[in-house]
Amino acid sequence: MTEIISAIEKIAIEIYEAIKTKDTGKVESQNASGDVQVKLDVISDEIVEKYLLNVSSVREIISEEKEKPITKNSGKYLVAYDPLDGSSLIDVDLSVGSIFGIYENDYKGSDIKAAVYVVYGPRVEMVIARDVVEMFRLNEKTHEFYFVKELKLKEKGKILAPGGTQKNWYPFHKEMIDNFFKEGYRLRYSGGMVPDLHQILNKEGGLFAYPATTDKEKGKLRKLFEVFPFAYVYKKAGGEAVDGYRDLLSLDYENYHDTTPCFFGSKEEIRKVLNTYKENK
Numbered sequence: 001m002t003e004i005i006s007a008i009e010k011i012a013i014e015i016y017e018a019i020k021t022k023d024t025g026k027v028e029s030q031n032a033s034g035d036v037q038v039k040l041d042v043i044s045d046e047i048v049e050k051y052l053l054n055v056s057s058v059r060e061i062i063s064e065e066k067e068k069p070i071t072k073n074s075g076k077y078l079v080a081y082d083p084l085d086g087s088s089l090i091d092v093d094l095s096v097g098s099i100f101g102i103y104e105n106d107y108k109g110s111d112i113k114a115a116v117y118v119v120y121g122p123r124v125e126m127v128i129a130r131d132v133v134e135m136f137r138l139n140e141k142t143h144e145f146y147f148v149k150e151l152k153l154k155e156k157g158k159i160l161a162p163g164g165t166q167k168n169w170y171p172f173h174k175e176m177i178d179n180f181f182k183e184g185y186r187l188r189y190s191g192g193m194v195p196d197l198h199q200i201l202n203k204e205g206g207l208f209a210y211p212a213t214t215d216k217e218k219g220k221l222r223k224l225f226e227v228f229p230f231a232y233v234y235k236k237a238g239g240e241a242v243d244g245y246r247d248l249l250s251l252d253y254e255n256y257h258d259t260t261p262c263f264f265g266s267k268e269e270i271r272k273v274l275n276t277y278k279e280n281k
């Protein structure tokens, strides 16, 4: 696990460099040999692959950018990752992130053993969830991450990050969100799940929702690369993570790219989500 985490540190530094220096569009300006069509997502995916496949304890990797896993002959861990989440936000200079779920045996919610995410914002921060959830920050001069603090959610927070297209929300979902606002919750939503969830964790609580909608019954966010890792982080930080009815980490998957509705938050907000959804099943 330590080896995987030090690989992720190197990955983060290299992806951050790519974000700053590479073109975000579909096509990178042609180089001297007149080739390459490069997207930052692909570049980031290659960076992660390069480091993770060299870690002896990693048996398999799969990412949001890959159709199937790449498997080696030995190693204990499987790593599912989103190399550059929210990449469309780079063009408007908002924060983006990388997400890693470290699994044993299979990619079920119950098989996840650790989760790590990195936020590339005005500063680069890395959050590691094992028994506890710890935040580190990059010292850009020494290229080292230093410990900042442990992240813990309070019973109840103040921030609301309601995802999905409102036009397609179910009426009971809309009513629930309206009620949170009436109670005094403040809207904090950038459209990047990494910074949005990072903000809630750092401000000690609230709710992030990406629900089922009339056009997307299974939500948008992917179980293996986005949802299970953050569910693990939130639960280890003293919060909860559900699909509206069940604990997200109790879910299995059929296809690597399966999505699920998801809610991450402090205990009190998740209690309200569960009650609302139960009444409207």
Ligand code: AHM
Binding pocket: 064, 082, 084, 085, 086, 087, 088, 163, 164, 165, 191, 192, 193, 194, 210, 220
């Ligand atoms: P991506 O993996 O293609 O970048 O999509 C994931 C992102 C999340 O960061 C964010 O919460 C969500 O998509 C927002 O999606 P939308 O704007 O389509 O509602």
Ligand code: MG
Binding pocket: 064, 082, 084, 085, 086, 226
């Ligand atoms: Mg993503």
